[in-house]
Amino acid sequence: MRRVVVTGLGLVTPLGADVETAWKNIIAAKSGAGTITRFDATDFQSNYACEVKGPDHEYGFDPGKRVDHKIQRQVDPFIVYGIDAAGQAIEDAGLLDMDEATRFRAGCSIGSGIGGLPGIESESLVLAEKGPKRVSPHFVHGRLINLISGQVSIKYGLMGPNHAVVTACSTGAHSIGDAARMIAMDDADIMLAGGSESTVCPIGIAGFGQARALSTGFRDDPTKASRPWDQGRDGFVMGEGAGVVVLEEYEHAKARGAKIYAEVVGYGLSGDAYHVTAPHPEGSGAFRSMQMAVKKSGLALSDIDYINAHGTSTPLGDELELGAVRRLFGSDIGSLSMSSTKSAIGHLLGGAGAVESIFCILALRDQIVPPTLNLDNPSENCAGVDLVPHKAKERKVKAVLNNSFGFGGTNASLVMKAV
Amino acid sequence: MATQEEITTRVTALVVDHLGVDANDVTPTASFIDDLGADSLDIVELVMAFEEEFGVEIPDDAAEKISTVGDAVSYISEHQAG
Numbered sequence: 001m002r003r004v005v006v007t008g009l010g011l012v013t014p015l016g017a018d019v020e021t022a023w024k025n026i027i028a029a030k031s032g033a034g035t036i037t038r039f040d041a042t043d044f045q046s047n048y049a050c051e052v053k054g055p056d057h058e059y060g061f062d063p064g065k066r067v068d069h070k071i072q073r074q075v076d077p078f079i080v081y082g083i084d085a086a087g088q089a090i091e092d093a094g095l096l097d098m099d100e101a102t103r104f105r106a107g108c109s110i111g112s113g114i115g116g117l118p119g120i121e122s123e124s125l126v127l128a129e130k131g132p133k134r135v136s137p138h139f140v141h142g143r144l145i146n147l148i149s150g151q152v153s154i155k156y157g158l159m160g161p162n163h164a165v166v167t168a169c170s171t172g173a174h175s176i177g178d179a180a181r182m183i184a185m186d187d188a189d190i191m192l193a194g195g196s197e198s199t200v201c202p203i204g205i206a207g208f209g210q211a212r213a214l215s216t217g218f219r220d221d222p223t224k225a226s227r228p229w230d231q232g233r234d235g236f237v238m239g240e241g242a243g244v245v246v247l248e249e250y251e252h253a254k255a256r257g258a259k260i261y262a263e264v265v266g267y268g269l270s271g272d273a274y275h276v277t278a279p280h281p282e283g284s285g286a287f288r289s290m291q292m293a294v295k296k297s298g299l300a301l302s303d304i305d306y307i308n309a310h311g312t313s314t315p316l317g318d319e320l321e322l323g324a325v326r327r328l329f330g331s332d333i334g335s336l337s338m339s340s341t342k343s344a345i346g347h348l349l350g351g352a353g354a355v356e357s358i359f360c361i362l363a364l365r366d367q368i369v370p371p372t373l374n375l376d377n378p379s380e381n382c383a384g385v386d387l388v389p390h391k392a393k394e395r396k397v398k399a400v401l402n403n404s405f406g407f408g409g410t411n412a413s414l415v416m417k418a419v
Numbered sequence: 420m421a422t423q424e425e426i427t428t429r430v431t432a433l434v435v436d437h438l439g440v441d442a443n444d445v446t447p448t449a450s451f452i453d454d455l456g457a458d459s460l461d462i463v464e465l466v467m468a469f470e471e472e473f474g475v476e477i478p479d480d481a482a483e484k485i486s487t488v489g490d491a492v493s494y495i496s497e498h499q500a501g
Contacts, residue, residue, distance in 0.1 A: 069439025070461070134471075137463040 004180040005419060006261040007253050008093025008246030009358050010085035010194075014050035014239055014345045017061035018088060023362050025059060025344075026370045027392045031223035032345045033237055038200050045209025048222030049200045050239040050346030052081065074138035075147065076116030081242035081351075082148030082196035083155065086110060089192060090156060093246040093258060098157070098190075106190035107160030108149035109179035110244055111171040113350025113406065116143025118201035148196055148242075160188040168406030169310070171195040172243060172353025173414050177267035179247050189252045194354035196242030208238065211277060215313060226347075227374035228311035228340035229318050229382050236312040239346025243354030245361075250419075262361045262416040265399075266297030272409025279317050279405065283324030286310075289411035290328050290401065297415040302332045303399045304415070306369045308356045310403045311340025312347050319379055321403065326385070337395060339388035343373035353404035357414055360400035364418050368394045421473070421499060426492050433468045434488065437461065447489035455488075465491075474500045 009019045014032025016022030025032075032050040041047040053060035063072050063080050066087040072080055086108070090096060098106060123139050141147055146164035153162050161182050165174045172195030179193035208214050215235035218225035226237040253260055269292065272285035279286070294301060307325060311318050318340075326333055341359050348355050363369050375389035386393075399417040421429070431445045440455050451457040451465065466482045469475070469491060475498045477485070485491050 070437070070456075073437065073439075134467060137460040137467075 002184050002186060003250035004183045004247050004264045005250050005253050006245050006264065006361055006416070007248045007258040008089040008095065009261065009361065010088030010092065010244045011241070011355060011358055012052060012061055012081040012085050013241040013355060014052055016059040017052065017084070019092070019358065021059050023359070026341055026359060027368060029371050029373055029391060030344065031373060032239070033222040033225055035222060036200060036205070039202055041205055044202070044205050046205060046214040046216045047219055048225060048237065049205070050237055051200055052241050071151065075142040075151070076119040077198035078112050078116060078196045078242070079142070079148050079151060081198060081240070082110050082244065083151050085194060085196065085242040085244040086148070086152040086192050089244045089246045093248070095190065095246065102190070103157045104159045105188050106158045107162055107182065107188045108152050108158055109161070109163040109165065109175045109182070109191055109193045110148040110152060111165035111175045111195050111350055112145045112148065112197055113166065113168045113171045113195070114197065114199050115145040117199045117204050119143045121201055121203040152192060158192065161191070167410045167412070168408055169347065169349050169352055170404040170406035170410045170412040171350035172355065173357065173402060173404035173412035174269070174353070176245060176247065176264065176354060176357055177269065177412055177414055180264040180267060183247055183249050189249045191247045192244055193247050194242065194244035195350040195352070197349040197351040198240040199349065200238055200240050205238065213277070213314065214238065224374050226313045226343045228309065228313045228343055228372055229322065229378050229387055230375050231377045231379055233313045233315060233318065235314055236342065237346040239342070239348040240351070241345070241348050241355060242351050243358045245354065245358060260419050262364050263419045264414065264416050265299065266293040266295070266415030268292030268296065268413040270411045272411065274409050277407055279320050280409065281320070283320040285409055285411040286321050286403065286405060287324040287328055289413040290324065290403065293401065293413035293415045297417070299399055299415065299417065301329050302335065304336055304401050305395065305397045305399055306360065306363050307336060307338040307401045307403065308360045309338050309340045310405045311372070312342055317405070319381060322382060322385065333385055337369045337386045337388050337393060339370055339372040341370050353402060353412060356404070357402045357416070360402050360416060363397045364400055364416065367397050368392050369397060423492065423496055426473070426495050429472055430469065430488060430492055430495070433465065433472060437465055437468060445488055447487065447492065449488050450486055452486070469495060
């Protein structure tokens with residue numbers, strides 16, 4: 001089987017719009033949460049989120065850096081974030097000048113959980129108020145989920161597989177896993193893979209609020225709201241942003257002297273077949289997803305040093321995931337660290353699995369694991385597991401596992417290791 | 420009634436905003452597609468913006484004949500309300 005390695009990274013997050021800034025802030029235990037600025041959310045179920053900051057902010061995002069003005073006007077923010085993160089990754093990999101033969105074998109697998117919700121919302125209002133002749137001619141292709149892959153392929157001339165996963169909050173992990181398989185199966189040599197999301201808009205906050213998924217009790221200090229495994233947790237905090245990696249066939253990367261961050265060695269997928277929003281009560285899908293990923297990797301359970309958990313800070317999900325990890329790893333759980341970076345940047349939904357996989361890769365690179373913020377009083381059944389409370393921790397990191405679980409009962413796990 | 424000059428200024432601003440081009444390139448003879456990088460859907464959007472800005476209605480058959488900045492200014496000038 002052809003081996004697949006990671007040779008480029010790109011991030012747009014609430015704590016930084018490039019890889020090093022975001023990572024530095026994650027390790028420094030900063031929080032990206034705050035009162036929503038995008039619209040007046042005072043009367044909403046929750047009025048806080050982890051927003052990507054504007055270009056004037058210390059670690060804000062400048063959309064003009066990699067996305068044409070015209071495209072910015074036409075498409076939803078999730079596409080802008082995705083194009084930028086893909087651009088960062090391709091620059092980082094040193095692949096800006098691929099010849100045509102290489103570009104025939106280079107593709108995209110960049111998805112989103114929801115797609116262009118803010119634009120669907122605003123153009124629906126235009127339709128209602130002004131009629132059909134005022135709806136933007138760019139409405140459809142400015143909102144479609146596969147239009148990150150579409151835009152990126154056009155911008156960089158990538159003529160290989162053009163794919164986009166839609167599996168709610170598992171999207172980012174599935175995108176990377178599917179793309180890795182395309183390379184392993186010889187459909188491509190290079191794949192830009194990841195996920196993006198931007199749904200901090202009235203209908204997004206209202207919808208997740210009505211689904212009883214959002215944290216609501218921390219209006220006075222939103223930085224305390226995302227607190228995975230803590231007894232005081234009360235739901236997830238909406239995040240936004242994008243993560244994209246360059247995946248490359250190992251010999252291809254080696255032949256051109258590319259910097260190799262990690263190897264994607266295991267990918268697991270499963271369905272809960274239980275409920276549209278609630279996780280399986282025994283964490284069955286999570287367990288089987290992780291089990292498959294570790295088995296495929298050929299590693300022993302004791303080789304896994306760090307797990308970046310799905311850990312969204314919801315009352316049910318966090319403990320079920322931990323229970324599944326405990327059952328799978330048995331006594332080996334004592335030697336691994338597991339944290340949730342959603343405590344810092346919120347839940348990036350379709351972007352989460354990709355952004356968090358990048359944090360896993362950086363943990364491998366720097367031999368440090370990111371913290372779980374606000375874990376003041378861990379739930380009872382967390383005993384004996386290092387959940388990296390409050391502060392990052394330097395430790396040996398040779399192999400990592402990333403979990404992502406989504407509405408519909410869809411689960412994905414990735415195992416990566418140092419090369 | 421807006422003067423030809425006022426219309427030109429406002430049309431130029433809309434074109435700059437929609438197409439992300441330099442105002443100096445938005446000359447009366449500039450073709451939206453050949454000179455300003457627009458595609459057919461960009462023109463649909465621009466025509467909508469002109470309609471909103473000037474309170475004129477530009478039917479599809481008339482919109483199809485607008486290919487330069489000057490064409491747009493002339494049409495608006497001839498059909499503006501009031």
